[in-house]
Amino acid sequence: MPNTITFNNDYPDITESLRIYNEATGLIPNYTQTLAKGPGQHVFGVAPIYLKSGKGSHVIDVDGNEFIDYTMGVGPLSLGYCYPRIDEAIKRQLEDGITFSLMHPLEVKLAQLIREVVPNAESVRYAKSGNEATTAAVRLARAFTGKNTILCCGYHGSQDWYICVTDWDKGIPEITKEYTYTFNYNDLDSVLNSIDDDTAAIILEPVVFEEPQNDFLQQLRVLCTERNIVLIFDEMWTGFRMALGGAQEYFGIKADLAVFSKAVANGMPISIVTGRNDIMKLVEKEVFFYNTFGGEALSLAAAYETIQEMKEREVPKYLNEIGYKLKKGINDILAFNNIDYVSVAGYNFRTMLSFNVSGGNPLEMKSFVQQELLKRGILWGGYHNMSYSHSQDDISYTLQAYNEVLTALDEAVQNNAVSEMLKGEVLKAVFRKVTNFNTKPKNN
Ligand SMILES: Cc1ncc(COP(=O)(O)O)c(C=O)c1O
Structure with a gap:
């Protein structure tokens, strides 16, 4: 049994x-x-x-x-498995089709809803995974500022610009590492030590497990504005969970760009980049952020109903x-x-x-x-x-x-x-390292 x-x-x-x-x-x-x-x-x-x-x-x-x-798909199952409202929406959409040859109206309908609930979501675009969204945000930040270096804190996905600073860095040109450094959460000095004239973006999970101390997030906001650095909130975990509008709503702080995935579609694969229109509109010509499945309608339908359900309940x-x-x-x-x-x-x-x-x-x-x-x-x-x-x-x-x-x-x-x-093998350490690695030597 x-x-x-x-x-x-x-x-x-x-x-x-x-x-x-x-x-x-x-x-x-x-x-x-x-x-x-x-x-x-x-x-x-x-x-x-x-x-x-x-x-x-x-x-x-x-x-x-x-x-x-208590793992819930490592984040996506924000409402729960086989949640009727979301599954019905997916089934309804399935009757009409999954991926189309022209754009689908849900792209607009969902973007309107996101703009309503996420602070500062002047513009909205979609992709499939968290790493695509953080990569698009980083590319936008570099294009907008004309600078190259990224300062990050937390985990941001499998792409070169981030994973090059971890131990799993093979297969990535060495030069990539010269453009990404980490800082420690709640340690403003570790940020100040690393900023230079080439810093394009500061990207972080607004909170992981530790609470921000001494107005850490506000201080980053001020610093980014003063130094023409794009502040990116990676809200894969905080978005639609901490508050409907994520950490930006919870802490009352506007990032320049905020990226979401995980909780937003109750298990369907979608990620979202939101933020200032003057930055996001660079995709109209200079910044290439396009993919085959960005307008895939089952995930758009699931995301729309998930956010509505979260809002109503x-x-x-x-x-x-x-x-x-x-x-x-x-x-x-x-x-x-x-x-x-x-x-x-x-x-x-x-x-x-x-x-x-x-x-x-x-x-x-x-x-x-x-x-x-x-x-x-x-x-x-x-x-x-x-x-x-x-x-x-x-x-x-x-x-x-x-x-x-x-x-x-x-x-x-x-x-x-x-x-x-123990009746079996001991667990391995979790891969995520969030502090004290690949920090930049202090600038003179
Ligand atoms: C904070 C954060 N950013 C980015 C990612 C990358 O998302 P994905 O695995 O969908 O590429 C994750 C995934 O766990 C994450 O937790």
Whole structure:
């Protein structure tokens, strides 16, 4: 019998997952198209490897085991799996066609809605993935300012201009690295040290897990205006979640350009570049930002209905409330049990559990927590990506499970026995590095 969302006696049976995985061996290098979904982020030997279906906040793997999902497609499932309003919109559009030979009216209808809800969205354009959107924004910034260097903070996708500054930099000309540097969040000096006359853009996720301190975002805004630098907000996570209009609305700050994807179409592939018309209009001649699928109508229909649903139901407010309940519940469990080497960080719509070395090996502790949550019917990769489908019951059950799992972790930590209690392979470190790498030497 497959496991359900309950206090199961055994870890899930993953026979079919392993069979498919073996078929992929030697066929799909590194198995996964998205690192966060791959085996390195899920305890190999215990965790399911392939999912088959989802409904609301629950998913079923290929062996029939059911889980509450806290990864939610690594972001896109903002409303939930098979959300009726969105699926109906996709089906309706499917009757009429997917991709056409001329433009589709939905391109305009959706842009009008985005302009209404996203501050500063004077102009709107579409692509398919987050990396296309950040790349278009960077190219626009370079063209607009006539400068080259990009300062960034956070993760911005797989494209050359960004990924060249990480460890996965092969296949990219060395020269590319001379035009991208990183700065540290909440560290204005690290920005000031790196700015020079060639700085075209500052691009950052307005928040990741840390809150801005000392008006950090406002200070960046002022700096960019003074130095003729384009300020780009990468709102892949914050957009349509933190507030309907994303971080620009939440913090009351206007970036010059803001880019979105993930949450906006409840799982359909679309990304959006918005911002100042005088910058965006460069695509009319100088800046080439065109692609075959930008006007693909199923995603446009899904995005339109997703934003409408979020607006009508005040989804960001719900994500905040439900996420708060979970975060507070976990904090209460940690405090009650005096567990000081685990913490939960982030804004309520997206929180993360962190493990401090004072409790032992962080990756082993995380692996243990994941393995034990899986046994209790919870799919978790370290984050709680809240969706509109996560119910009060989901949260209450999850907190009961956390109570058991965190107290079991503490016992294992006290006995120095975490590693021997692992039933599978230890997780790998997450790829994202957000601080202290490829910073620019201070300008003289
Ligand atoms: C903040 C941010 N920017 C950009 C991207 C790149 O998006 P994509 O994977 O769709 O290219 C991601 C993806 O995780 C992201 O989280």
